[in-house]
Amino acid sequence: MKVIELLGVQESFQRSCERIVQLFFEESTVRFPSKPAKEEGLAISFHTNDLEDTNQMRITGELFENKTKVNAQDVIFNINEQPRKKVEKQGVSFVLLKLLEEYTGMEQPWGVLTGIRPTKLYHMMRREGKSKEEIAEILQEKYLLQPEKIQLLQQIVERQLTVVPDLDRIGEEVSIYIGIPFCPTMCAYCTFPAYPINGRNGSVEEFLMGLHYEMEKTGQWLKDNNIRITTIYYGGGTPTSITAEQMDALYAKMYKVFPAVENVRELTVEAGRPDTIEPAKIDVLNKWNVDRISVNPQSFTDDTLKAIGRRHSVEETITKYHLAFKMGLTNINMDLIIGLPGEGKEEFSHTLEVTKELQPASLTVHTLSYKRASQMTRYKEKYKVAGRDEIHEMMEMASHWMKKEGYVPYYLYRQKNILGNLENVGYAKPEQESLYNIMIMEEAQTIIGLGCGASSKWVDPITGKIDRYANPKDPQTYISKYEEYTHKKIEQLTELFSRKRTEV
Numbered sequence: 091m092k093v094i095e096l097l098g099v100q101e102s103f104q105r106s107c108e109r110i111v112q113l114f115f116e117e118s119t120v121r122f123p124s125k126p127a128k129e130e131g132l133a134i135s136f137h138t139n140d141l142e143d144t145n146q147m148r149i150t151g152e153l154f155e156n157k158t159k160v161n162a163q164d165v166i167f168n169i170n171e172q173p174r175k176k177v178e179k180q181g182v183s184f185v186l187l188k189l190l191e192e193y194t195g196m197e198q199p200w201g202v203l204t205g206i207r208p209t210k211l212y213h214m215m216r217r218e219g220k221s222k223e224e225i226a227e228i229l230q231e232k233y234l235l236q237p238e239k240i241q242l243l244q245q246i247v248e249r250q251l252t253v254v255p256d257l258d259r260i261g262e263e264v265s266i267y268i269g270i271p272f273c274p275t276m277c278a279y280c281t282f283p284a285y286p287i288n289g290r291n292g293s294v295e296e297f298l299m300g301l302h303y304e305m306e307k308t309g310q311w312l313k314d315n316n317i318r319i320t321t322i323y324y325g326g327g328t329p330t331s332i333t334a335e336q337m338d339a340l341y342a343k344m345y346k347v348f349p350a351v352e353n354v355r356e357l358t359v360e361a362g363r364p365d366t367i368e369p370a371k372i373d374v375l376n377k378w379n380v381d382r383i384s385v386n387p388q389s390f391t392d393d394t395l396k397a398i399g400r401r402h403s404v405e406e407t408i409t410k411y412h413l414a415f416k417m418g419l420t421n422i423n424m425d426l427i428i429g430l431p432g433e434g435k436e437e438f439s440h441t442l443e444v445t446k447e448l449q450p451a452s453l454t455v456h457t458l459s460y461k462r463a464s465q466m467t468r469y470k471e472k473y474k475v476a477g478r479d480e481i482h483e484m485m486e487m488a489s490h491w492m493k494k495e496g497y498v499p500y501y502l503y504r505q506k507n508i509l510g511n512l513e514n515v516g517y518a519k520p521e522q523e524s525l526y527n528i529m530i531m532e533e534a535q536t537i538i539g540l541g542c543g544a545s546s547k548w549v550d551p552i553t554g555k556i557d558r559y560a561n562p563k564d565p566q567t568y569i570s571k572y573e574e575y576t577h578k579k580i581e582q583l584t585e586l587f588s589r590k591r592t593e594v
């Protein structure tokens with residue numbers, strides 16, 4: 091475990107410095123002592139000073155190894171455009187990244203950006219009136235992004251504004267997320283609120299009773315307040331793991347209690363696990379005009395599927411994809427994961443070859459992340475994954491392949507502990523993008539979460555400030571407390587939207 095000392099860093103941006111260090115040293119401890127320690131090791135010391143008569147600040151960093159200075163960097167930023175503290179934070183991050191890039195020889199494609207949503211920063215600058223060129227310059231000069239990442243952000247933002255031209259005003263509406271917490275079996279990398287459907291974690295019927303109740307109360311509130319729904323998304327878990335009859339009753343309730351479901355821009359049901367897809371369920375999805383589903387292969391190598399605990403085979407994914415497509419569900423998303431255990435370029439290339447035959451409407455390419463609670467993290471030594479360089483190469487393979495096959499990137503997010511410090515990118519054939527994914531990634535509007543583990547996200551229409559409210563993750567608690575949670579949510583929604591009406 092590497093220990094790194096950072097001196098002269100303000101408390102409010104110590105966390106972001108720690109995240110930058112972890113881009114270079116996955117297993118590291120970062121300390122912020124007031125004086126250099128006596129032990130040997132790596133230390134970086136920062137100093138800031140204002141340049142006389144210029145409205146500029148110089149931020150300097152010196153890197154010491156075993157108490158010997160080995161490198162120094164500085165940067166000069168203007169302090170008249172932004173709050174001083176923000177400029178200092180940017181400067182310290184900049185210098186820290188530069189010093190560590192030189193020290194390790196590693197390059198960080200996302201520069202100093204360690205957050206989940208780099209596209210939000212792009213949208214923010216766009217809303218401030220900055221041109222494409224100005225934004226590119228800031229991203230390159232101040233945030234140290236590499237040109238291909240800037241280009242990716244540009245492409246994504248342009249696509250989002252094409253498919254949701256009213257993105258900047260969509261906060262007047264809401265989207266709905268409905269969480270069904272059951273799956274046929276558990277996958278090894280899973281940290282979603284998912285429970286084996288035949289397990290003992292609460293009864294499906296009781297859970298659905300609670301969900302129907304939440305839908306009724308929320309639908310009534312939306313009608314009373316005359317608020318439109320932009321998109322509805324069923325996730326989980328696997329929403330198609332319940333029976334066709336249960337699905338039918340759920341969607342009938344949705345049409346009955348929510349306002350104008352026929353005018354909703356998009357209705358998605360995840361059918362991620364191919365082993366849950368059957369003709370009777372596809373009939374139900376068609377009956378209620380579901381626009382999009384997802385059938386998730388993750389990989390087209392059987393050994394990998396076994397290793398990660400998915401019960402279905404490659405053949406079943408392909409058969410179920412064709413079945414859904416032939417029965418009229420043509421807008422199908424597929425999720426692929428780069429860096430699954432035992433997979434390198436060869437296996438990933440095979441996955442792309444099979445995907446080429448299928449040509450799904452959209453594809454989300456994830457880079458595996460080690461989430462704290464997953465089995466794969468707990469038993470890390472059991473799961474051998476590709477190295478950083480190979481992960482980068484696979485990501486590049488994916489992006490070239492997508493371009494060649496006519497897919498365009500339209501949303502992106504990053505995660506902590508993501509292999510190779512890369513990103514997850516959603517690609518789609520033109521006009522097949524998931525609007526819900528754009529809503530959630532750009533935090534463009536309030537999302538009301540219903541069901542197990544569903545998190546509601548309140549987006550303040552005036553300040554853009556985000557608050558969250560999470561439903562219980564496990565079905566037992568949900569079943570005993572859904573009324574209480576529903577009322578609390580309605581109270582918060584009323585407060586949020588009354589604020590909006592008073593201030594607009």
Ligand code: SF4
Pocket residue numbers: 272273275276277279280281282283284326327328362363
């Ligand atoms: S299908 Fe998805 S939600 Fe279900 S166990 Fe696997 S990863 Fe988790």
